[in-house]
Amino acid sequence: MDFGHGLLVAWLRQTLLVGLMIIAAASAAAALRSDGTNAPGGLRLAVRLTALEQEWEMFGDVRRQAQWVQAVATLADGSTVDLLRGGVSCGDGLPDGGYLTLPHHRWHKLCWDLHRPVQRRFAPSLAAALAREWNRCHPAAAQARSVEIRNGRLRADTSEEILLGSWPVRAAGTGGNLDRFLRDRPPEPDLDPALEEQAPQPRYQPIDRPERER
Secondary structure, eight states, X not given: OXXXXXXXXXXXXXXXXXXXXXXXXXHHHHHTOTTOOOOOHHHHHHXXXXXXXXXXXXXXXXXXXXXXXXXXXXXXXXXXXXXXXXXXXXXXXXXXXXXXXXXSHHHHHHHHHTTSHHHHTTHHHHXXXXXXXXXXXXXXXXXXXXXEEEEEEEETTEEEEEEEEEESOOOTTOOHHHHHHHHHSOOOOOOOHHHHHHSOOOOOOOOOOOOOOO
């Protein structure tokens, strides 16, 4: 009787161990899939119940990531250059060399933390200082009319770019997209005076307001 009980206990232990190994292997395979799909709901529940949750992604492929900062200046002739990189022409996305093309390590440190809320307040002053130094060394035809400090991030195949500060300083809550839209849109055609006279005029109704009691 004791011999048979021992065999049953050993069989149950082996079965449980094999089951746990299957759950762990299936969880790892689902986490390391290249298409990024999630594991089935039943497998996720089994992993949680057996306390086998692991960060399997550390064994997977390292996806491409990058971060950069540009000081995009619009010059008097309409061209755009990067004042942080000696006035090279600006392109879309990651600049050539990323942080390695900044002047020196102090610029690396400043730009790396510039997107944080505490340091972001210095971005307009940085834009103004870069514009002032650029205009001091260049003729009127190459003067900077505006400067935008932009922070970009690239994760996998998705990139995003945000405006940290600008010179001249914009009013709070405004962005650069509307300015560029208004600048690049075609001019509105002039309205025919005859049609303008026929256009309905807005009618305003006076509003009676009671006098405030003293």
